[in-house]
Amino acid sequence: MTIMENPAGYITADGRKIGGTLMDLRNITLRFGGVTAIKDISFDIREGEIRAIIGPNGAGKSSMLNVISGFYVPQEGEVWFRGQRRGQMRPYQVARLGIARTFQNIALFDGMSVLDNIMTGRLTMMKSNLLQQAVWRGAAEREETAHREKVEKIIDFLEIQNIRKTPVGRLPYGLKKRVELARALAAEPNLLLLDEPMAGMNVEEKEDMSRFILDVNDEFGTTIALIEHDMGVVMDLSDRVVVMDYGRKIGDGTPDEVRNNQAVIDAYLGVAHD
Amino acid sequence: MEQLLYVAELVMNGLMTGVMYALVALGFVLIFKASGVFNYSQGVLALFAALTLVGIQNGQIPFAHLINAMFGTNLHSFGWTVPSVLAILLTAGVMVLLALAIEKLVLRHLVGQEPIILFMATIGLAYFLEGFGDVMWGADVKTLDVGLPQGISDTAEAWTAQLTGYGFFIDRLDIWAAIVATALVAALVAFSQFTKQGRAMRAVADDHQAALSVGISLQFIWIMVWSIAGFVALVAGIMWGTKSGVQFSLSLIALKALPVLMLGGFTSIPGAIVGGLIIGVGEKLFEFFVGPMIGGATETWFAYVLALIFLVFRPQGLFGERIIERV
Numbered sequence: 001m002t003i004m005e006n007p008a009g010y011i012t013a014d015g016r017k018i019g020g021t022l023m024d025l026r027n028i029t030l031r032f033g034g035v036t037a038i039k040d041i042s043f044d045i046r047e048g049e050i051r052a053i054i055g056p057n058g059a060g061k062s063s064m065l066n067v068i069s070g071f072y073v074p075q076e077g078e079v080w081f082r083g084q085r086r087g088q089m090r091p092y093q094v095a096r097l098g099i100a101r102t103f104q105n106i107a108l109f110d111g112m113s114v115l116d117n118i119m120t121g122r123l124t125m126m127k128s129n130l131l132q133q134a135v136w137r138g139a140a141e142r143e144e145t146a147h148r149e150k151v152e153k154i155i156d157f158l159e160i161q162n163i164r165k166t167p168v169g170r171l172p173y174g175l176k177k178r179v180e181l182a183r184a185l186a187a188e189p190n191l192l193l194l195d196e197p198m199a200g201m202n203v204e205e206k207e208d209m210s211r212f213i214l215d216v217n218d219e220f221g222t223t224i225a226l227i228e229h230d231m232g233v234v235m236d237l238s239d240r241v242v243v244m245d246y247g248r249k250i251g252d253g254t255p256d257e258v259r260n261n262q263a264v265i266d267a268y269l270g271v272a273h274d
Numbered sequence: 275m276e277q278l279l280y281v282a283e284l285v286m287n288g289l290m291t292g293v294m295y296a297l298v299a300l301g302f303v304l305i306f307k308a309s310g311v312f313n314y315s316q317g318v319l320a321l322f323a324a325l326t327l328v329g330i331q332n333g334q335i336p337f338a339h340l341i342n343a344m345f346g347t348n349l350h351s352f353g354w355t356v357p358s359v360l361a362i363l364l365t366a367g368v369m370v371l372l373a374l375a376i377e378k379l380v381l382r383h384l385v386g387q388e389p390i391i392l393f394m395a396t397i398g399l400a401y402f403l404e405g406f407g408d409v410m411w412g413a414d415v416k417t418l419d420v421g422l423p424q425g426i427s428d429t430a431e432a433w434t435a436q437l438t439g440y441g442f443f444i445d446r447l448d449i450w451a452a453i454v455a456t457a458l459v460a461a462l463v464a465f466s467q468f469t470k471q472g473r474a475m476r477a478v479a480d481d482h483q484a485a486l487s488v489g490i491s492l493q494f495i496w497i498m499v500w501s502i503a504g505f506v507a508l509v510a511g512i513m514w515g516t517k518s519g520v521q522f523s524l525s526l527i528a529l530k531a532l533p534v535l536m537l538g539g540f541t542s543i544p545g546a547i548v549g550g551l552i553i554g555v556g557e558k559l560f561e562f563f564v565g566p567m568i569g570g571a572t573e574t575w576f577a578y579v580l581a582l583i584f585l586v587f588r589p590q591g592l593f594g595e596r597i598i599e600r601v
Contacts, residue, residue: 069487095489107484109477120477124489126470187488 019047028077037063039247051225052234055244061227070094100189102180110169121186174205194226279440290448292554297510298531299546301503307479308499311392315400317528322407324511324520329411331361358420369504418515533581539594
């Protein structure tokens with residue numbers, strides 16, 4: 001724990017650099033009417049790390065991710081991003097800050113091709129205005145080409161070259177998940193949020209996805225926060241883990257620390273709550 | 275031979291009428307695609323646009339009746355006329371302001387509601403706009419002339435007479451409507467396929483959540499789509515207004531757009547065009563061949579019956595997306 005509390009960052013066992021705090025969540029409480037989904041939770045996400053949020057069903061993990069991405073607005077608490085307190089923001093404004101995400105139930109544009117879907121990830125970066133696009137095509141075309149190149153790199157990276165032109169609606173589940181990741185990556189995010197990136201996948205697909213997540217983190221240095229059910233996967237992937245149960249934080253630390261935490265063991269084995 | 279040529283003329287005229295239907299249907303499709311809302315007020319938008327255009331052109335003072343009634347004045351007109359092109363541009367501006375107001379006052383408060391709620395809201399909007407247009411510009415029937423040629427085209431008649439020995443009667447306004455509609459559709463398709471705003475619009479149409487997550491503002495897209503729909507309504511309003519005068523029954527042409535949409539599919543821009551053409555031609559031919567046998571006046575109901583048949587056999591329309599729900 002001592003190593004991780006160093007505010008300047010640290011070097012992981014496999015030699016990756018973890019920097020200072022990128023996102024800091026302070027005393028977040030989120031209620032839906034009478035139901036409290038998140039109770040007074042605080043944790044941070046450091047630059048360059050893979051941070052996992054785990055917990056049994058209904059623990060409030062997805063709610064937490066939705067708070068970070070601006071889809072839910074917490075009643076109490078503060079969200080700090082890159083050293084600044086984030087005011088109340090709409091989800092699209094959060095996205096423009098460089099926080100990209102995927103969804104548990106996949107939210108893609110089914111009617112568009114894989115390529116078009118991924119291109120939407122770069123929409124907010126495109127600068128040319130309507131007049132340029134309509135009349136003077138030069139600048140707009142150059143811009144489109146530049147963005148296209150970036151997108152092609154991501155397509156290569158995630159090994160989906162052969163389905164580039166396929167309408168997303170026709171793809172199998174596992175590939176859809178990968179396209180969604182590609183779209184999020186296209187935004188070149190500072191923080192990438194993955195909501196159960198491996199849910200419903202078979203072992204082979206899970207291995208592929210794990211590899212991609214590690215590669216993204218390694219090659220682009222992207223900070224990743226993810227929710228996952230598969231404990232094995234979480235322990236292999238993440239640098240630090242937050243454990244939630246019934247809306248509360250019951251553990252926080254390296255995979256090893258969390259694995260040996262009695263409260264976490266109880267939550268997963270189903271010890272009666274008092 | 276003579277009859278065959280007459281039928282050909284009927285088909286031509288039907289196609290031209292169909293274009294006029296398609297112009298109205300287009301506005302529906304745009305809003306339905308982008309927000310899943312069936313915009314009942316599209317017909318009234320066309321009426322409102324036409325009223326505003328005439329009002330601006332003639333230098334009419336808005337709310338003159340209201341002002342006169344309140345202050346005992348006798349105001350009617352600024353005493354100037356505005357050139358057509360400038361008046362059209364100003365009206366387009368008014369339609370954008372209207373889109374802004376609709377988003378701010380109505381749509382924004384209904385985000386995430388059921389489609390039926392939004393549909394009801396557009397019904398309310400339709401009645402409000404009808405009344406608002408009445409108060410703003412007066413309820414009298416107005417003639418609209420933006421310089422579009424009208425009357426039977428001599429060239430078309432001479433040309434067809436030379437070609438077939440039988441001169442077709444084609445209204446010049448209809449020819450212009452066809453040209454304008456083609457240009458409009460080409461522009462709309464180019465916009466939605468090749469610009470980033472168009473791509474964002476398609477994204478919003480497809481999935482709201484996903485659109486938000488890539489940084490697209492739903493508000494902005496909605497204002498944009500309603501502005502475009504307002505512009506399409508303006509074009510439809512100009513065509514219909516020139517053809518049959520600007521009057522409150524103009525808003526009822528929206529009802530003719532309904533069967534067009536059922537045929538073409540609610541989500542397809544080309545579908546709106548093809549649907550309009552089929553209905554335009556279909557009702558003319560039906561009236562000619564079957565009409566006399568059953569007492570005529572079939573044009574008032576033919577479109578709806580055709581739409582009904584389509585609903586039974588192909589509910590998604592010719593070009594609409596088939597929605598298959600997984601169980």
